[in-house]
Amino acid sequence: MPLNILIVDDHPMTVDSYVNLLSDEYFTTVEPFFNTSYNCETAYKKILQFKKQNKSLDFAIIDVSLPPYDQENISNGIDLSTLIRKTHPTCKILLLTMHTEAFIVKRVIEEIKPDGFISKSEVNFESFPAICKKILSEEIIYSDEILKSQKKLIQRNFDWGEYDSQILILISQGVKTIDISNHIPLSLSSIEKRKASIKNHFLLEKGGDIELINKVKQLGLL
Known part of the structure; x- marks a missing residue:
């Protein structure tokens, strides 16, 4: 066979x-x-x-x-x-x-x-x-x-769901927030809430997408 x-x-x-x-x-x-x-x-x-x-x-x-x-x-x-x-x-x-x-x-x-x-x-x-x-x-x-x-x-104790990871990856690839729902099965409002939570974690809500991606790259997470 x-x-x-x-x-x-x-x-x-x-x-x-x-x-x-x-x-x-x-x-x-x-x-x-x-x-x-x-x-x-x-x-x-x-x-x-x-x-x-x-x-x-x-x-x-x-x-x-x-x-x-x-x-x-x-x-x-x-x-x-x-x-x-x-x-x-x-x-x-x-x-x-x-x-x-x-x-x-x-x-x-x-x-x-x-x-x-x-x-x-x-x-x-x-x-x-x-x-x-x-x-x-x-x-x-x-x-x-x-x-x-x-x-x-694990060492940084990040407890992300699979969609949080995908949102970050898509943002780093230049995908606009409004278009992310074309790639993952979440509503725009859900995506915006998750994105806001991620920004709060890394930037304390201070900064945009570029600052967010630069920050996670500095931490070696992207």
């Missing part, structure tokens, strides 16, 4: 490297079948195609930062992983990222609960196959940078 693997990264050479590292020789009991994509749109369509054809998606290796698919409101690898969790709940998910900011890490862990979450700076040609093998053997693998980012939030 083949092992269906989805690899999504916006750098074709990286995708090819992952495929080569997870070659037929690596798998001794199953035959891997690789599906590759370089953006959210084609990955989105492949995921739904597997579901429509009643085929299992067994292992997904996804970069967090990807060209978006605006038509379906799929902005990045986090959104793709959410889709996979809904359509293929038994699929193992390995997320790779260059961004280990605390709020992003918190959002990924809370929403996706990935089987693997790795900073790209901590993986190489030798460790990558071993990480994949452990994940397929039911281990949960988070790299040191990801774990440090988690601890940073």
